[in-house]
Amino acid sequence: MQYTNTTNIPLILAVWLAADNGYDLVPHPDTVSATGLMKPVRSIVLSRRVATNLVSTDIADMVPAKLGTAVHTAVEEAWLYHRDQALHNLGVPPQIAAKIVLNPDPGQVLPDDAIVVHMEQRTAKTITVDDKDWTVSGKFDAVVEQTVEDVKTTKTYNWIKGSNDVKYGLQGSIYRWLNPEIIIEDHINILMIFTDWSPLKAKADPTYPQKRVIVKKVPLMALEETESWIRAQLTNLHRYLDKSQDELPQCTPEELWMDPPKWAYYKDKTKLVRATKLFDNAPEANLKLAQDGNKGLIVKRDMEPRFCRYCPAVSVCTQAEGYIAQGILQL
Numbered sequence: 074m075q076y077t078n079t080t081n082i083p084l085i086l087a088v089w090l091a092a093d094n095g096y097d098l099v100p101h102p103d104t105v106s107a108t109g110l111m112k113p114v115r116s117i118v119l120s121r122r123v124a125t126n127l128v129s130t131d132i133a134d135m136v137p138a139k140l141g142t143a144v145h146t147a148v149e150e151a152w153l154y155h156r157d158q159a160l161h162n163l164g165v166p167p168q169i170a171a172k173i174v175l176n177p178d179p180g181q182v183l184p185d186d187a188i189v190v191h192m193e194q195r196t197a198k199t200i201t202v203d204d205k206d207w208t209v210s211g212k213f214d215a216v217v218e219q220t221v222e223d224v225k226t227t228k229t230y231n232w233i234k235g236s237n238d239v240k241y242g243l244q245g246s247i248y249r250w251l252n253p254e255i256i257i258e259d260h261i262n263i264l265m266i267f268t269d270w271s272p273l274k275a276k277a278d279p280t281y282p283q284k285r286v287i288v289k290k291v292p293l294m295a296l297e298e299t300e301s302w303i304r305a306q307l308t309n310l311h312r313y314l315d316k317s318q319d320e321l322p323q324c325t326p327e328e329l330w331m332d333p334p335k336w337a338y339y340k341d342k343t344k345l346v347r348a349t350k351l352f353d354n355a356p357e358a359n360l361k362l363a364q365d366g367n368k369g370l371i372v373k374r375d376m377e378p379r380f381c382r383y384c385p386a387v388s389v390c391t392q393a394e395g396y397i398a399q400g401i402l403q404l
Contacts, residue, residue: 108244175192260291334375335373340365378396
């Protein structure tokens, strides 16, 4: 990967942002990661072409991903190297701490009262689709007592809106499909660490996350349903791998994490700096316009395609170029 530093981030942080984060999946044209498989087909195909051409990325765009990776690494290192001291600090009785078994070997005989924890294990499975062998690989954060868990550093709106719940459930479902022998429970625990949490907002609003760290339980698909989804996605990927960009399917608003459009009502046509009111649909906006004597203006506002900001192919994608031209995507 090649990087630029257009915002002059200091060297101490620049080295951290540009360093290899230790991603352990070896690239191969017939291998796709669990999280990679969840992306839109257009993004998967174009990202592979971008990787081949080594398009550079600015390190400022790496901050969210690097913060997330740093937390994951710290959690794993705490369990690997500081678990005993941490459990002691938490007041866990020694006889209970002794029951915890971390990353047991496959087939290892364990006591019936063992508390089994798997951390950061990468597994892979080969699946044949249209006479082509694909390898699907995934690395979960943790499996605790047969329940898959994933650590997320995220904004509070993610909890409030639940905008990523479907994605979380799909991710956990793929992990269970890859590891059915150790992931038995039919939900994933999303361990949310909020990066913008406010205790004052928590006191004032009961719908706001009441704690800085919250566990969200998200249901998983059945194993058969998960495999059907994987097969369908790989079928699409195989179909479009060698197609020109014009022939690739457009990413949908759902895939791009776009909120529904808004209709901005301006009571005074000459003052368009700030809308008088925003409406969720055109009929309500038109009703307000009529009530005010049809002297104002209504403008439909498409929402930002947030996924584009995290897509490796955004620099070469004509769909993203269109959003930039519309003014709804700024990079």
